[in-house]
Amino acid sequence: MTFFFQNLVNALQWGSFYALVAVGYSMVYSILMLFNFAHGDIFMVGAYIGFGVSTALIALASSGAVVMPNWLILVLTILFSMFLTSFVGMIVERVGYRPLRDAPRASAAITGLMIGIILQTSTLALLGARRISFPSLIETTTYNVGGVFVTNKKIMIVLVSLLLALALHQFVRRTKWGMAMRAMAFDYATVPLMGVPLNTMVAVTFAIGSALAAAAGILFGVAYPVLDPYMGILIGWKAFVAAILGGRGSVMGATLAGFLLGFTEIFVVMIFPSTLRDLIAYSIILLILTFRPHGFFGEPYSARLRL
């Protein structure tokens, strides 16, 4: 039983990364009918920006100019990096996707793949092939809860992810911006008639998705402190699966599906050799999608909307 709960704890942390990245996928997909395949690489860029920001803050703190405890450096790193990465998302949209807004969806999807490659290779060109280790900002404290080992990092990662997902959920449900996003998900073409500036809405959506991806990247760096330019690819693909599984435009759906993916992977390894992890885990997900092709939740959309 403790073995089970231990895996549950690990799965919660693992699912957090998928959940945060999946939410951004889902938002963009719902308002633009666009798979932003560069999103996993924005997660990677976010992690690198987090590395840069935290290194700078540590240097600032150790120079004695300002007194900052490490936890504050981490909080500031997350906030600054989310802010900076949101601009990366907006630039990607402005340069990569907006010119293709009315192009066939396949072209836009391919654009996403290319932007992803550009982000990977420019990170590589800029920083070289060496792996970078994310600065350790908080000491790991391990708690033994009835034989199950829980670390302060794991608790923080899960809580921050849930908090961000919940905040976004409230944003989409309660604010006029969220209302406009839901309206775009249903019938994109009619939204300008409400006096809503489409381009601004799209930019805001990319900004939010990218900020969350950056948060995921930093949390990932806290848990697994080795960064490399290709770290976003697999996580991006899997988060994409979670976004579809969660249902179009559903923040809670994408979050739940992200955690479900985490659980499936970890629990497969409980039973089978870890080399079979993704083979078995994603066969299960495929089976679920066969029975629920529209995912768990998801906004309905107008029959007029091209898909």
Added chain:
Amino acid sequence: MLLSVENLRVSYDKIKALHGISFQIDEGEIVCIIGANGAGKSTTLRAISRLVPVEAGTKMTYLGRDLLTYPADKVVSELGISHVPEGRRLFDNLTVMENLRLATFARRDRRAIAQDLDRVFSIFPRVKERLNQKAGTLSGGEQQMLAVGRAFMSGRKIMLLDEPSMGLAPLLMMSVFDSLKEINQEGTTILLVEQNARMALQFAGRGYVLENGRLVLEGGSEALLANPQVKRAYLGG
């Protein structure tokens, strides 16, 4: 002159939809454009709302301002030209109240918004009864009322109406047009396009006849209703 359209040309791919039509509307008027399916009526309204690109040579001005310099959302939020689109295009996944609130997205005048909302409720009491329902669950008549109410909230110097009679039983249709008359009397100029020529001409002060992307006739409603050509083509003999 409130709105002036000169030489409006629109093409979809290689097909010409509008071959350079011109018309004007004065403040407070109700003007209709009648024509058959595919004549270019919706395209005309969509061009004014800046939803479709126009070809070179087109001139559209609103109170002397060049309409072509405004993007679609600013046509609504800065010029106050609202548009009830063909088929209503409500956001079925939002509640009735959210549909109305979304239409005020760019507005900052909270007090005026509250007043306008009250006005919508007094014109369409049935909309008020359904506030927390999803728009997709409304009946056809209620949907048309909400579509007009939504346009009223978004801006109401001019209201462009695309086939408001579509799919409505005659009695409901009359009641929607009565409400539109009320809205017009409070200062909203109305440009209406309709296939239901009789209804449109009874409602409007004057009208235009659009055929295959060209305006072929214009005049006062009574003159058009009496015109043998209009009678034959649009009024069933």
